[in-house]
Amino acid sequence: MSSQQKLVVAHAPYWHDGSKISTKNYNIMIAALPAVLMGISQYGAPALAVIAFAMAFAMIWEVIWNLILGKPASIGDGSAAVTGMLLGMLMPATAPWWVIALGTFIAIIVGKQIFGGIGFNPLNPPLLALAMLVISFKGVFDFDEALRHYDLGFVMTYPLADLKAFGTGAIGKFSLGDLFMGRQAGAIGSTFGLGLIVGGLYLMLRGHMRWEISLSFLAGVFITALLFNLSDPAKYASPVFHLLTGYTLIAAFFLVPEDSSSPANFIPMLIFGAMAGLGTVLIRNIGAYVDGVPFAILLMNLANPLLDKIRPKAIGKVVENA
Amino acid sequence: MTSKGEQTVAFALAAILLVVGVVCYAAFPQEEPEEPVRLMFKSTAGKILFDHKTHTVDAGYGIACDDCHHEEQEDGSSSCSGEDCHGPESDPKRGDALHSNCKGCHEDSGAGPVECAACHIM
Numbered sequence: 001m002s003s004q005q006k007l008v009v010a011h012a013p014y015w016h017d018g019s020k021i022s023t024k025n026y027n028i029m030i031a032a033l034p035a036v037l038m039g040i041s042q043y044g045a046p047a048l049a050v051i052a053f054a055m056a057f058a059m060i061w062e063v064i065w066n067l068i069l070g071k072p073a074s075i076g077d078g079s080a081a082v083t084g085m086l087l088g089m090l091m092p093a094t095a096p097w098w099v100i101a102l103g104t105f106i107a108i109i110v111g112k113q114i115f116g117g118i119g120f121n122p123l124n125p126p127l128l129a130l131a132m133l134v135i136s137f138k139g140v141f142d143f144d145e146a147l148r149h150y151d152l153g154f155v156m157t158y159p160l161a162d163l164k165a166f167g168t169g170a171i172g173k174f175s176l177g178d179l180f181m182g183r184q185a186g187a188i189g190s191t192f193g194l195g196l197i198v199g200g201l202y203l204m205l206r207g208h209m210r211w212e213i214s215l216s217f218l219a220g221v222f223i224t225a226l227l228f229n230l231s232d233p234a235k236y237a238s239p240v241f242h243l244l245t246g247y248t249l250i251a252a253f254f255l256v257p258e259d260s261s262s263p264a265n266f267i268p269m270l271i272f273g274a275m276a277g278l279g280t281v282l283i284r285n286i287g288a289y290v291d292g293v294p295f296a297i298l299l300m301n302l303a304n305p306l307l308d309k310i311r312p313k314a315i316g317k318v319v320e321n322a
Numbered sequence: 323m324t325s326k327g328e329q330t331v332a333f334a335l336a337a338i339l340l341v342v343g344v345v346c347y348a349a350f351p352q353e354e355p356e357e358p359v360r361l362m363f364k365s366t367a368g369k370i371l372f373d374h375k376t377h378t379v380d381a382g383y384g385i386a387c388d389d390c391h392h393e394e395q396e397d398g399s400s401s402c403s404g405e406d407c408h409g410p411e412s413d414p415k416r417g418d419a420l421h422s423n424c425k426g427c428h429e430d431s432g433a434g435p436v437e438c439a440a441c442h443i444m
Binding site: 020021022044045046048049050052053055056057059060063073074075076077078081094097142144145148149150151156157161165166 | 324325328329331332333335336337339340342343344346347349350352353354355358359360361362369371375439440443444
């Protein structure tokens with residue numbers, strides 16, 4: 001039987017296949033580049049400043065932590081750079097430097113290092129930082145207010161804020177094509193749907209990301225939004241609108257499938273992704289916040305250890321000896 | 323453990339990005355445009371996003387400056403809520419002045435929102 005093959009383990013010495021954490025992390029950064037470059041091309045130097053500062057500060061915090069603990073520097077694995085880059089992508093181009101310094105501190109030190117560093121964080125570090133910043137500095141993350149000086153030639157109001165404040169009547173001005181191509185107001189690296197999907201597909205094909213979590217999250221968002229939409233189309237936006245706006249796509253491909261805060265087995269991965277998608281739309285449609293992505297995913301991060309109790313059936317046959 | 327080469331690359335990356343970040347923040351500070359694009363009015367009844375550009379440009383509604391700004395402000399400030407203007411002790415107060423200005427025009431021209439929740443983000 002082929003399944004028995006899985007139990008055959010040769011004795012030492014073993015041969016390392018050459019795969020490294022840094023390879024994976026640099027691949028994630030490459031995959032995120034199209035969305036980042038779109039943000040920089042739209043908002044210019046301020047967007048570049050936010051991304052560069054976020055990555056630099058994330059690495060600096062990690063080096064400082066290494067020095068305090070007397071441990072060897074760990075930024076070579078690229079994990080801090082990825083965390084910084086993702087947090088930068090979630091911010092508006094107008095974010096002040098001290099918000100970035102504080103945000104990367106929360107992500108790297110509070111979110112990751114105090115739990116033991118890479119692989120031990122129970123919550124997604126960039127999302128933990130984002131959630132704390134959104135609650136603490138509402139004005140910075142009010143995209144309508146933050147981007148009020150920009151006129152980029154498309155509808156410059158934040159789609160989800162319009163939906164929340166003025167209902168579905170106010171979102172007719174957004175064309176789905178524009179939303180998909182990044183012609184919408186929002187965070188630096190979160191608006192270019194096509195770029196995020198291409199990056200996500202690259203990571204899936206290279207095996208750096210679990211497609212199960214990603215796709216179940218998108219399915220969770222779609223189905224929940226569809227049910228709301230079917231129940232009252234005049235009050236709730238279409239599922240495609242929810243997929244293309246806010247943090248949905250960056251979350252699906254870069255945040256929900258984060259290794260250490262997501263389950264490892266098939267069924268738990270599907271539940272995890274789908275529930276995070278469900279929570280996202282629930283918060284958007286009937287919750288207090290404009291976008292539910294950070295809170296929904298952090299809640300599911302907390303449920304992660306419980307979900308991982310659902311284990312696959314052990315290989316082998318139990319023989320009753322009675 | 324990461325190799326020495328990887329550490330060097332990471333430190334170099336951090337240094338370059340820090341310099342890029344500092345230069346971009348220092349050299350391109352966020353400045354308000356001479357004529358505002360959009361304004362966010364803040365009130366106790368929620369924020370109001372006002373599209374200044376659409377109201378003023380010819381391709382938009384083409385409203386002249388002095389239709390709304392009835393007095394030329396000497397210091398060039400856009401604030402209407404100063405003590406000698408539409409402050410809390412003035413008559414009309416800022417809220418009343420804006421309500422009559424915005425809603426009045428919307429009603430007269432039969433265009434634009436007049437309901438509270440159509441402007442105020444509550």
